[in-house]
Amino acid sequence: MSDDTTGPADGVHDGTGPVLSLSNVDGGYGEVQVLDDLSVRLDPGEIVCLVGPNGAGKSTVLKTAFGMLTPWTGTVEYHGRDIGGMPPEEIVREGIGYVPQTDNVFGSLTIDENLRMGGVARDGGLDGVIETLYDRFPIIDEKRGSKAKTLSGGQRQVLAFARALVMEPDVLLIDEPSAGLAPNTADDVFDDVREVNDMETAILMVEQNVTKGLGISDRGYVLDQGTVRFEGTPEELLNDEEVSQLYLGG
Amino acid sequence: MSLLDDPQGALDDLTRPEGWVLGVSVTFLLFLLVALLTGALGPTYFLFLVGLAGMYALLSLGLNAQWGFTGLINFSVAAFFGIGAYGSALMTASGSPIAGGFNPLVGLVVALVVAFVLALLIGIPTLRLRADYLAIASLGLAEVVRLVVLNERWLTNGSAGLRGIPGFFAGWPVLSTFPEAMPGLRVEVIPGSPVILETAFWQASLNVLLVLAFAGAAYFVLRRAHRSPWGRVLRTIRSDEDLARALGKNTYSFKMQSFVIGSLIMALAGVFYTHLNLYVGPGDLDPITTFYAWVAVILGGSGSNRGALFGGIVIVTIREGTRFLNDVALPIDPAPLRLLLIGVVIVAVMRYRPQGILPPQRELIWPSAVDRGGTPETPDTGVREQKGGGDDE
Amino acid sequence: MTVLGYLANGLVFSSIIVLGSIGLSLVYSIADFANFAHGDTMTIGAYTSLVTFGAVGGLGGAVLGLPYGFFVALVAGIAAAAIVAVGTEKLIYEPLDVDSIGLLITSIGIAFIYRAVIQIRFGSDFTRFDLQPLRPIESLVPYGVRITLHDLAIVASAVVLVVGLHVLLQYTDLGRKMRAMADNPDLARVSGIRTKRVKLWTWVIGAGLAGAGGVFLGLFNQLSPRMGFNLLLVIFAAVILGGIGSVYGAMAGGFLIGMINQLTPFFSTVVEALPIWPGWLATALENLITIEYANAIAFLIMVAVLLVRPNGIAGEGAT
C-alpha cells in the first residue's frame, strides 16, 4: 500500500473486504481502559458515523485506528493487514488520514504551508494536488498566504480536511467536525465531508451532533462504555428509542 | 529508623537501597578508620573533612526543603551560602570594612536576617513563575548577588575578600581557649606510626561540634516539619498545586515559607564555612556550590532528609577524592575532574535512578498521631514512584 | 567613546548573543526544555576552531583581516558543536524517561561534562586565536567608533547565518517542518512528519549556530573553558526577553540584550548628567549602572520581563 501515488483507487478495487477494521479491541490511555472488545469496520467508499454519549470512547476508536494509541488486545487492519501500534507518521504513508477535533491546523504557518505539511510524506505531485484542493475549496484558496490562525472556525475545519487530503488517502478519520461551530457553518462542513467522500475516500467520523452526523452517513455505530451497542442505517438508529435514552439516561 | 533502640529490628526494616547505602557507608568508615590509624589520614584533616561534609549536608538539607519538599527549582543556593558567609564575616572579621569585631553569635544572627531579607527579595518575584522560569530567574538573581559582592568594595572588600575572621567560639567562656588548653596527645595504635593530637586537632573538633549542632538542628527541624501537616501541604504542592489550592491552602504562602526556611539553612552553612575557613571571598559565591547541593539532593533522593545527608558526604568524597587523586595517583587537575564527576553523577542519576538513592520510603504522619505501633508497610520500591515520563492525555 | 562607538560595539556583541539565543530558543521550542548545556556547546565550537586553526593556520588569502584558514576553523567549530549535540541527544536525552524539568537538570550535568573535558584538555587559562590583533578601522575612528575588521567579520558572518536560517525556516521543507513541530507536535506527527528526525536537525542547527557564536566570542574576547557558561545567563535573558521558543523573538531579544550590555557605560554617563532626585537615588543609580553590572542589568531585565509578560515581548511563542 506504500505506493501512495496511485491514490484511493486501489482500496476500492481491492476486493470486497473492508478497507479498515478494528476487531475485538481493548484499549485506552495508560492504565485506564476505554475500549472494551470493540469491533467496527469501514467499507470502501462509505461514510460511517460513530455516535454515543460522552466518554463512550468514540475519539479513542479513531486514535487507536491511527496509531496514537496501541490496542491492548485485538487487531486494527487496513486492507487486511495489521497496522495496530504503527506510529501515526507511518500510518499516514499507508493511506489513512486523520483530522483531529481541536488544534487541527498549524496556526503560525500559512494556509499554503499547512497544505505542504500535509504532503510531507508524498513522493511527488504535491503542487498539483494542492491546486486541485484549492479548486475544490475556494474558501481557503483566497487566503493562501495568510497565517492559519487568522481563519474562522469553519475555514479552519476546511483547511484541516484539505491538509489531510493532500495525501489522497483511502480512509479519512474525522473527529467531531462540527465541534465549536455555529449551526450554519457546521452544515457547510458536513457538505464538505460529503464532498470529500465523493472523491472516493471512505470516512470514519465521530460526531456529537447525532442527527446531522448520521444524516450524511451510510452507516452508523452507537457506542457506549467502550463497546458497540447498536449498528445500523441512519434511519434505524435515529428512530431507535434506546439511542436517545443512552444520551439522556432512562 | 532508630538503630539504637532495636538494632536487629531496624536492620530488618531496611529496604534494599538503604541496606546498600548502609553497607557502603560502613565500609567507607572502616576504610577511613584504617587510614586514620595508620597515619595515612591526619586526624585534623579528617575532622576538617567531617566539617565539610556537614556543611554540604546543611546546603543539601536547605535545598531539600525547597526542591525536595515543594518542588521549587532554586538555582541560587550559592547566593544564600555566600550571604551567610559574608554576613557573619562582615560582623566578626578584623578586616571588615563596615563593622567587624562583633561576637560570632551576632554574626550568626545578622547573617540569618540578611538571608531572610534576600529570600523574600528573590522569592516574591519568582515563586509565582513556572518551574523552568524559576530556575533561570533564580540563577540570574544569584549572579546579581555575586556581582554586588564582587564590586561593592566599600561593603565587601571586593575581590580581596575578608580576612581576620575569628573562630566561631571566640569570646565564649571555656570554649574559646579550649584548643590551647588541651594537652597534646600521642596515640599509638599501630606500633611505629603514632598519631599526634594537638591544638589544631582540638580546634577542628570544635568545628565539627559546631557543624553537628547546626546540621543536627536543621535535620531535627526539617524532619519534624516534613512529617507535619505543614510538610504535607508542601508535598501536595509538589505533585498537584491546584489540588492544594482547591482544598483551601494558600500555596503561595507555603511556597514562600519553604523557600525562606531552606534559604536560612543554606545561610547557616555559609556561617559555618566562614568560621571554618577563616577567609571568605567572592569566589565562594560561584554557582558551582549551587550545583554541588543539587547533586547531593537528587543523588540522595528528592524529599529525603537522610538522602541529603548522604549526598553531602558523597560531595565531599568527590571534592577531596579528586584532590587526593591528584596528589597521589593521577596528575590531573582536580577542578575539572570534580566537574566531570559531578556531571556524570547528575546524568547517571537521571538516567538510572531519577528518584534518587534514598527516596523517602515511609509514611509521613505526625508521629504521636499514629496510634498503631511501628511503621506500616515498607514496600521495597517505596511509595514514591519514578518521577517523570509518559503523561499521556 | 561616542554613542556611535557604543552602538558599534553593541552590534558586535549582539551578533554573538543572537547566534547563541537562536539555538537555545530552537531547542526550547522543539526539544521542549531549557538547555543549560547550550553555553558550553558554544565553548566546544570555540575550542574546536582553535585547534583547527592551529592546524590549518594562515591557509590561503584573507578576508576582513581573517585568513581563509579561519573560516575553515569556523566550519569545524560549527560541525563539532552540532555533532556533539546530536550525539548527546541520541545517547543521553532520547533514552531518558523524565519530564522537562528532569531534562533541564540533566542538561546541567551535560554542561559540566563538556566543560570538564575541555578544561582537562586545554587547562583553565585564557587563550586566543593565533591572529595578529588588528587596529581599529581608521576611517571610523573620527566618529568615535573603534571596531576592527575582525569585528566587522563577526557581524557579517552573523548576518549571513541569520539570513541563512531565515531562508531555511521560511523556504525549505525542513524549515517548515521545524516550524510546524514547534507549533503543534501532535499535528506534525499526524501529518506524517518524522518528528525524531526533525528534532535531530534542530539540534544540528541550534548547536551549530551556538558553535559559531562560540568561535566569534573567542575572536571578540578570548577563549576559556568558562566562556560559554558565563554567557549562558545573558543568552537566557535574551531568549526570555524575546519570548521563549520564538526564533525571531530570540533574534530581537539577543540584539536588545547585546546592545544594553555594551551601552551600559553610555547609560551611566547619561545618569550622571541627568538631574535625578532625590540624591540617594542618583547615587544608587550611578553606582549600579556601571560596566561591572552590565550582566546584572540584563538579568534584572529578564526577571522583570518574566513578571510582567511571561510570554516575552514577542508575545506567544510562535516560531
Add this chain to the structure above:
Amino acid sequence: MSEGALPKDDVVLRVDDLQKSFGGLAATDHASFAVERGTITGLIGPNGAGKSTLFNLISGFYEPDGGTVEVNGTDVTGMEPYQVAEHGLIRTFQTPRKLEGMTVREAMLIGPRQQPGESFLRLFASPGSVGESEAANLAEAERILAEFEIDHLATQPATDISGGQMKLVELARAMLAEPEILLLDEPVAGVNPTLAKKLKDQIRRLNEQGTTFLLIEHDMEFVMDLADPIVVLDQGHVLTEGTPEGVRNDDRVIDAYLGGGT
C-alpha cells in the same frame, strides 16, 4: 440535618450572570443559577457546553469577565481558590493527578481545613496541639475511609490504587474539609460500574447527612438517578433547569444533545 426543616430559599451557591471568553469565544455566556442547600444539583450539557469552565469560574481558578459568584451569601467573585475554599466551597478534579510518595491516609489528611499543624511555628511552639488535631484528623480520616469501605487501602501508596478508588478517596477527602457545598467534576468518569454504584450510594448517603452537591457528569443514568434538580448548560448559558423527568422530556435539551432542529 433533616431535609424538611430547611427553608426553601436557602441558597448555598448563587451564580449570577457569569461571563468568560477565551480569545473572543464565549465559554460562559451570562450563566445564572442557584444551588439550594441540601440538594444534589446536576450540571449537564453536551460537549463544549462550558461545564468545566463554569466550575473553574465558581471555584476561583478562572477570573470571570463579568457576573458574580456567591457562596453562603458571601460574594467570592475574584477570590483566590483557597479563599473560596475557606468559605466552604470545595471542588474535585476530573482527572486527579497522582500524589507521589504519599499513602492513601496521607492523601486523605490534606483534606481538613485550617489544621493547626499547617502553621510552621506551631510545630515547635505547641507540638502537643498539632499532635492532638492530627490524631483527631487521622481518626476521622479512618472513620470516613471505613464508611466508604476502603479502609483496607489506608496505607497503600496513593499512586498504586485504581482510578476508581482514587475517585472514592477524593470524595472521602473532600468530606474531611467539611464543605458547605461540594463540587464534583465527573465523579464516575472512567470508573467501573461496581465502584460507580458505590460512589452513587456514598454521595446519596452524604447528602442525606446534610452535604449539598453540585456535580458535572456525563453518565446520564448516573446523574438522572442521583440529581434533582438538573441544570442544563448549552453553549455557555443555562438552557433550562428542572427535575430529571422534565429535563429529559424537554425538546430543547434533546436537540442540544442530539443536534436536531435547524
